[in-house]
Amino acid sequence: MAGLTDLSLAAMRAGLKAKQFSARELVTAHVEAVEAARPLNAFLVETPDHALAAADAADGALARGEAGLLAGIPLGIKDLFCTKGVETTASSRILMGFVPTYESTVTAKLFAAGAAMLGKLNLDEFAMGSSNETSAYGPVISPWRAQGSTAKLVPGGSSGGSSAAVAARLCAAATGTDTGGSIRQPAAFTGIAGIKPTYGRCSRWGVIAFASSLDQAGVLARDVTDCALVLEAMAGYDPKDSTSLDVPVPHYAGGLTGSLKGKRIGIPKEYRVDGMDPVLEDLWQKGIDWARDAGAEIVEVSLPHTKEALPTYYVVAPAEASSNLARYDGVRYGLRVAPDGGSLSDMYAATRAAGFGAEVKRRIMIGTYVLSAGYYDAYYLKAQKVRALIAQDFARAFEACDLLLTPTAPTGAFELGAKTADPIAMFLNDVFTVPASLAGLPAMSIPAGLDGQGLPLGLQLIGRPLDEMGVLDAAFALESRAGFSAAPVRWW
Amino acid sequence: MADPYVIEGRTGPWELVIGLEVHAQVISQSKLFSGAATVFGGEPNSQVSLVDAAMPGMLPVLNGECVAQAVRTGLALGAKINRWSRFDRKNYFYADLPQGYQISQYQHPVVGEGALEIETEEGARTTVGIERIHLEQDAGKSIHDLSPTSSYVDLNRSGVALMEIVSKPDMRSPAEAGAYVAALRAIVRAIGSCDGNMQEGSMRADVNVSVRKAGAPFGTRCEIKNVNSIRFIQQAIVAEATRQIAILEEGGSIAQETRLFDPDRGETRSLRSKEDAHDYRYFPEPDLLPLELSEDFIEACRASLPELPAARRARYEAELGLSPYLAGVLTADVDQSNWFEALLADSAKRQDKPAKDVAEKAANWMTGELFGALNRLGLEIGESPVSPAQGAELLALVADGTLSGPLAKQVFEIMLETREDPGAIAEARGLKQVSDTGALEAAIVEVMAANADKVADYRGGKDKLFGFFVGQVMKASGGKANPAVVNELLKKALG
Numbered sequence: 001m002a003g004l005t006d007l008s009l010a011a012m013r014a015g016l017k018a019k020q021f022s023a024r025e026l027v028t029a030h031v032e033a034v035e036a037a038r039p040l041n042a043f044l045v046e047t048p049d050h051a052l053a054a055a056d057a058a059d060g061a062l063a064r065g066e067a068g069l070l071a072g073i074p075l076g077i078k079d080l081f082c083t084k085g086v087e088t089t090a091s092s093r094i095l096m097g098f099v100p101t102y103e104s105t106v107t108a109k110l111f112a113a114g115a116a117m118l119g120k121l122n123l124d125e126f127a128m129g130s131s132n133e134t135s136a137y138g139p140v141i142s143p144w145r146a147q148g149s150t151a152k153l154v155p156g157g158s159s160g161g162s163s164a165a166v167a168a169r170l171c172a173a174a175t176g177t178d179t180g181g182s183i184r185q186p187a188a189f190t191g192i193a194g195i196k197p198t199y200g201r202c203s204r205w206g207v208i209a210f211a212s213s214l215d216q217a218g219v220l221a222r223d224v225t226d227c228a229l230v231l232e233a234m235a236g237y238d239p240k241d242s243t244s245l246d247v248p249v250p251h252y253a254g255g256l257t258g259s260l261k262g263k264r265i266g267i268p269k270e271y272r273v274d275g276m277d278p279v280l281e282d283l284w285q286k287g288i289d290w291a292r293d294a295g296a297e298i299v300e301v302s303l304p305h306t307k308e309a310l311p312t313y314y315v316v317a318p319a320e321a322s323s324n325l326a327r328y329d330g331v332r333y334g335l336r337v338a339p340d341g342g343s344l345s346d347m348y349a350a351t352r353a354a355g356f357g358a359e360v361k362r363r364i365m366i367g368t369y370v371l372s373a374g375y376y377d378a379y380y381l382k383a384q385k386v387r388a389l390i391a392q393d394f395a396r397a398f399e400a401c402d403l404l405l406t407p408t409a410p411t412g413a414f415e416l417g418a419k420t421a422d423p424i425a426m427f428l429n430d431v432f433t434v435p436a437s438l439a440g441l442p443a444m445s446i447p448a449g450l451d452g453q454g455l456p457l458g459l460q461l462i463g464r465p466l467d468e469m470g471v472l473d474a475a476f477a478l479e480s481r482a483g484f485s486a487a488p489v490r491w492w
Numbered sequence: 493m494a495d496p497y498v499i500e501g502r503t504g505p506w507e508l509v510i511g512l513e514v515h516a517q518v519i520s521q522s523k524l525f526s527g528a529a530t531v532f533g534g535e536p537n538s539q540v541s542l543v544d545a546a547m548p549g550m551l552p553v554l555n556g557e558c559v560a561q562a563v564r565t566g567l568a569l570g571a572k573i574n575r576w577s578r579f580d581r582k583n584y585f586y587a588d589l590p591q592g593y594q595i596s597q598y599q600h601p602v603v604g605e606g607a608l609e610i611e612t613e614e615g616a617r618t619t620v621g622i623e624r625i626h627l628e629q630d631a632g633k634s635i636h637d638l639s640p641t642s643s644y645v646d647l648n649r650s651g652v653a654l655m656e657i658v659s660k661p662d663m664r665s666p667a668e669a670g671a672y673v674a675a676l677r678a679i680v681r682a683i684g685s686c687d688g689n690m691q692e693g694s695m696r697a698d699v700n701v702s703v704r705k706a707g708a709p710f711g712t713r714c715e716i717k718n719v720n721s722i723r724f725i726q727q728a729i730v731a732e733a734t735r736q737i738a739i740l741e742e743g744g745s746i747a748q749e750t751r752l753f754d755p756d757r758g759e760t761r762s763l764r765s766k767e768d769a770h771d772y773r774y775f776p777e778p779d780l781l782p783l784e785l786s787e788d789f790i791e792a793c794r795a796s797l798p799e800l801p802a803a804r805r806a807r808y809e810a811e812l813g814l815s816p817y818l819a820g821v822l823t824a825d826v827d828q829s830n831w832f833e834a835l836l837a838d839s840a841k842r843q844d845k846p847a848k849d850v851a852e853k854a855a856n857w858m859t860g861e862l863f864g865a866l867n868r869l870g871l872e873i874g875e876s877p878v879s880p881a882q883g884a885e886l887l888a889l890v891a892d893g894t895l896s897g898p899l900a901k902q903v904f905e906i907m908l909e910t911r912e913d914p915g916a917i918a919e920a921r922g923l924k925q926v927s928d929t930g931a932l933e934a935a936i937v938e939v940m941a942a943n944a945d946k947v948a949d950y951r952g953g954k955d956k957l958f959g960f961f962v963g964q965v966m967k968a969s970g971g972k973a974n975p976a977v978v979n980e981l982l983k984k985a986l987g
Contacts, residue, residue, distance in 0.1 A: 081549075082547075082548060082549045088548070090548070095548065098548070100547070100548070100549075101542075102542060102547070104549060204549075204551060205549065205550070205551050206549040206550075207549050208548045208549045209548075209549065209779075211778075212778035212779050213778035239553065240551060240553060241551050242551065242552070242553055242554065242779060242780050242781055243778075243779065243780075243781065319775060320775075320778055322583075322773075323581050323583050323592065323593055323773070323775070325592075326583060326585065326591065326592020326593060327546040327548070327590060327591050327592050329585065329587075329592060331587050331590070331645065332545055332546070332547075332590060333547070333548075344586075344587055344643070345585075348585055368773065371583070371773035371774075371775055372771055372773060373771050373773075376773075376774075376775070380775060
C-alpha cells in the first residue's frame with residue numbers, strides 16, 4: 001500500500017473511518033517503512049508485534065464503531081517513556097537491557113486511544129543533547145540532505161529519533177519530551193511540527209527524568225492538526241505526578257479556526273540576536289506578515305532577561321539531572337560493573353564510568369558542582385532567582401499580547417560532528433527555546449521555510465500557561481499561509 | 493532547686509549540654525511517598541513499590557496521613573505549625589538508598605518551635621525546647637553478614653515516614669535526657685503518631701553532647717548516631733562526656749564529629765569527622781509541590797488529639813485527688829493510662845459513686861496489686877489476664893463488704909490464673925466474707941465459752957486480749973468473717 005505513509009494523521013483517521021484501508025494495512029505499511037529506514041538509526045527497538053496487535057484491535061473497534069481517537073494510528077515512542085515489557089534505555093548504556101514492568105501514563109493513554117507503537121525511538125542520552133549525537137546507540141541521521149550534498153545531517157535533539165521518523169514518514173507522529181527545546185528544535189530541523197505543552201499538562205510518571213522541573217512530554221507530527229489530535233490523547237491530570245495540573249483537556253483539533261482576529265502577537269526584541277542568518281530573519285518577518293494577514297495585531301514586546309536564560313538553564317537542568325541520575329548505581333537494575341574485590345564505592349564508580357557517556361558525565365559534574373556547599377548560593381540559588389525573573393518577563397509580555405512569535409532555532413540542521421567538540425556552540429542551539437521551558441509555557445514549532453541549502457527552518461509560538469489551544473490555533477493560521485510542503489527525498 | 497548535675501574531673505566539675513534528635517517512625521498505613529505497606533517484620537523486599545525501589549520515571553506522591561501525624565505531634569508539643577513547608581533532596585550514595593537521595597525537609601520543616609515539660613525520676617521538673625519537627629523518608633537496610641563476598645539490601649523500610657524531632661540543647665544531665673525521651677515517647681504513643689518501640693527501631697535518637705565549665709559558653713559537640721534505648725542514651729552521654737573531659741583536661745580540644753556508641757564496651761568511637769562529612773547538596777525536591785496546610789486541616793488534626801499525658805496527670809491530681817506520684821505513674825504510658833480510665837469509669841458505675849470517690853482505691857489497687865502481678869508474670873498491660881471490668885468488679889466487692897482485703901487478694905490470684913470474674917470465683921469457692929451477725933454471734937459464744945479465763949482477765953482490765961478474741965473468731969470462721977462486724981459484736985459480748 002504505497003502512499004499510506006504519506007498521509008497525515010488526520011487523513012489516516014478519515015481513511016480508516018471511510019474503510020478506504022484497514023488499520024492492519026496502514027500499520028503494515030509503516031512497519032515496512034521502519035524496516036527500510038534502518039540506515040537512519042531512528043529506532044532503537046522495533047515492535048511490529050505490538051503495532052500489528054493494536055492495528056487488529058483497532059480494526060475490530062472501527063468495525064464496531066467504538067474506535068478511540070488514535071485507533072490504528074502508527075506512532076513512534078521516544079525511548080525516554082517507559083513501556084511495559086519493551087526495553088527502555090533512554091539511549092544510555094547504563095540502562096541496556098532494562099525492561100520496565102510498568103507503562104508510562106502518557107503511553108498508556110495513547111494505547112488506550114488505540115495507537116499502535118512501531119517501536120522505541122533513539123534520542124540523546126537521557127535527553128541531554130541538541131543533535132542526537134550523544135546516544136550510546138549511535139547518532140540518528142536526518143532524512144534531509146542539503147542541496148547537492150550527501151553529507152549526513154543531524155535531526156536535532158534530543159528527540160532526534162522522533163523528528164527523523166516523522167519527517168521520513170516512518171510513523172504518523174511520535175512522542176517527544178522537551179526540557180529546553182528537545183521537541184521544538186528537532187521539529188524545526190526536520191520540517192515538521194512539534195508542541196511542548198505547559199509544564200504539568202502531561203504526566204511525567206514513567207518518563208525517565210532528566211530535569212524534573214523542566215521535563216514535559218509532547219508530540220512531533222507532520223502538521224498542527226496532527227499535533228492537536230495526539231496532544232489531546234496524551235494530556236491530562238495524573239494523581240501519580242504531583243506536578244501535573246488538574247484541569248480539563250480541551251478538544252484541540254476541534255478548536256482550530258485559523259483566524260487570529262482580535263489576537264495580539266508579540267515580537268520579543270531581545271530575540272533579534274547579532275549575526276542571525278538573514279534567511280531566518282526574513283522568514284521571521286514573513287511569519288509576522290502571515291499573522292497580520294490572519295487578523296492579528298502585531299506588537300513589539302520586551303523579555304529583558306532573555307540572555308540570562310541559557311546560563312540559568314545550564315545550572316538548573318544539570319543540578320536536577322545530577323540528582324535524578326543518582327539512581328543508576330548498578331544496585332537494582334541496568335548495568336553493573338563490579339571490580340573484583342572492590343568496595344561499594346568502586347562498584348558505583350566503575351558502573352557509572354562505563355554506563356554514562358561524556359555529555360551525561362559533563363552535566364552530572366556541572367550539577368554536582370553547582371549544588372555543592374559553598375557554591376549553591378552563587379549558582380543554583382541565583383539561577384532560581386533569575387528563573388523567576390524570566391517567568392515574570394513572560395507574564396508582563398502577556399499583558400501586552402496573547403502569543404509570542406519567534407524563530408525556533410538560530411540555524412538549520414548542521415552536519416554530524418560539526419559541534420560535538422564545542423559544547424557551548426551546541427548549547428546555543430537552545431537559545432530561543434530555553435526561556436519558555438524555564439517559564440513552563442506551552443510552545444510550538446512549525447515548519448515555515450527553507451534556508452539557502454534547502455533545509456527546513458521553523459518558527460516558534462509561545463503562549464500563556466495552559467493556552468495550548470491558542471498556540472495551536474495561531475500555528476494553524478501561520479501553517480496555512482506558509483504553505484510548507486517540502487519533504488526529504490528518500491536516499492535510504 | 494537541686495544541685496546541677498556535674499561530672500567531676502581532675503580540674504573540677506564539668507557541666508553537660510545535651511540535645512537530642514529523635515527519629516520517630518510515623519504510624520501510617522503506607523509509606524511517606526508510596527502506597528507500599530509499612531508493617532514491621534515482613535519478608536525482605538516484600539513491601540517495596542516501584543517508587544521505593546527508585547525505578548526509572550517513578551515519582552513521589554505525598555501521603556497526607558503522614559503529614560497529619562506530624563502536625564498532630566507538633567500540636568501535642570505546643571509547637572508552631574508551619575502553614576507552608578517544603579521538601580528537599582539530601583543527596584548521597586548508599587546501597588540501601590535507592591534514589592541516591594533522601595527526601596527530607598531541610599530549610600522549611602512542617603513543624604517549628606515548641607516545648608516539652610519533663611520530670612526526672614528524682615522529681616526535678618524542667619522544660620526542654622523543641623527546635624523543629626520535619627518529615628523524611630527512612631532508608632532501607634543493608635545486611636552485611638549473610639555472605640562473605642556480597643551485601644544484601646532489604647528495602648521494606650525504604651520510604652517509610654519518619655518524624656525527626658529536634659530538641660534545643662536544653663538538657664543538662666543523663667536523667668533529663670532520659671526523662672525527655674520518656675515524655676516524648678509517652679506523647680507520641682498517647683496520640684498514636686508513633687508506637688515508640690525502640691527495640692524495633694521505630695524510635696531512635698542522635699545524641700549531641702558537649703561539656704563546659706559552669707557558666708562557660710557551649711563547648712564543641714559530638715553527635716552520637718542512632719542510639720536505640722533510653723538506657724543506652726544515658727550511658728552514651730556519660731561515656732562521651734567523660735571522654736571529652738579527659739581530652740580537655742589534658743589540654744586537647746574536641747573535634748566536631750559523628751560517633752557511634754558501643755554498649756558492650758560502654759564507649760563511643762569515631763564514625764566520621766567534620767572534614768569527612770558528606771556534602772549532601774540539598775536542593776528543593778522538584779517532583780513535589782510545596783506543602784501548604786489549610787487552617788481547617790490543622791484544626792481537624794487538633795480535634796483528633798486525645799487527652800495528653802500532662803493534661804491527664806493534672807486532672808488526676810486536681811479532680812480525682814490522686815497524689816502526684818500516683819498521677820504520674822498512671823499517665824506515664826498510654827496503654828496503662830487508658831486501662832486505668834476504663835477501670836475508673838466502671839468502678840464509679842458499679843459503686844454508683846463519683847469517680848473521685850473511687851479513684852484512690854482503684855489507683856492503689858492497679859499500681860500495687862495489678863502492676864505487681866504483671867511484673868511477676870512478665871506481662872504488658874495489654875496482655876493482662878484481668879480486664880478493667882473484672883478489676884472494677886473486684887473493687888466493688890471489697891467496697892460493699894462482700895470481700896475483705898485478704899479475701900480479695902485470694903480472689904485476684906485465682907482471677908489471674910483462670911480469667912474468671914471475681915463474683916463468680918467468690919461464689920463458687922465460698923470465699924465470701926461472713927457478715928451474718930447470727931453466725932458470728934454463735935462463734936463468739938463458743939470462743940468465750942472455751943476461754944472463760946481470758947474473758948475474766950479482759951473484763952478485769954487486760955484490754956490487749958481483745959485482739960486475741962478477734963483472732964479466735966476469725967479462725968473459727970475460716971478467715972471469712974467480716975472483721976468490722978466481729979469487732980462490733982465482740983465489744984458488745986465482752987461488755
